[in-house]
Amino acid sequence: MSFLPEKISDSELEVMKVLWEAGDALPITEIRTVLQARRGWEATTVKTLVSRLVTKGALQQEKRNVFYYRPLIGREEYSDWAAQNLVDRLFKGSARNLVATLVKSEGLSAEDIAELRDMFKVED
Amino acid sequence: MSFLPEKISDSELEVMKVLWEAGDALPITEIRTVLQARRGWEATTVKTLVSRLVTKGALQQEKRNVFYYRPLIGREEYSDWAAQNLVDRLFKGSARNLVATLVKSEGLSAEDIAELRDMFKVED
């Protein structure tokens, strides 16, 4: 796993999600529009978050007519890292413990469990 | 699930873990000893973290000969919350997606997979 350069904060993550959802580089305007609707953030707030992400190496600036921003970290990659991080920090390094918690805490529906069972049949 | 009063930071979590592991209230001295060994933290650093946790309502101070600190939030409870939080923030609210990620990621050992498979055989 290529590890992350620096931590991505909650607010910054919102920006990453917009880019990940778009599946392509976006100009600041686009990002701003989404986050203005979604979170009520001002244009400058979005700009600050984007700048910080560039500094952190999570986004790349592409010069076109106007700057476009492209994620250098994929959603999968980040999610994997976050999941592993949670496992290490709170589940004694055991993913099984995490899953057990999810199962117990109603986090998983009956269908989820059924699907997971299938998944484990197929895997390996 | 009784929700958490405030966020517990990474460093603060280290303190909580010491208490959770102890399974009982501890005096600051004990906590400090563990964290001095485990993290190299100074006595005052530990004191600050403990104080913040008390302020946040995560720890309760018990007056004896000397103050003893007792977690008001259980490890299970916190872990559940953290897991759910991760699911909501990065896995589109689907715990199944998280599990799928754990399975796919290199972070899972063969034994982990085996255990998970067993778990799903037994569960439900």
Next chain:
DNA sequence: TACGGCAGACTACATATGTAACCTGGTAAT
């Protein structure tokens, strides 16, 4: 061509977090 709007750069500021020092009074040991 003058002007209004917007992108990008820079600045601002309160709260959170990581990490720790200083001070003060009580307690144990001499």
Next chain:
DNA sequence: ATTACCAGGTTACATATGTAGTCTGCCGTA
């Protein structure tokens, strides 16, 4: 009783984070 040490309280200070304002130059439109 004197002293050294330690618990508890208070203060410190840099960096991170959430959230946003100001300034400046360019570009399109009147």
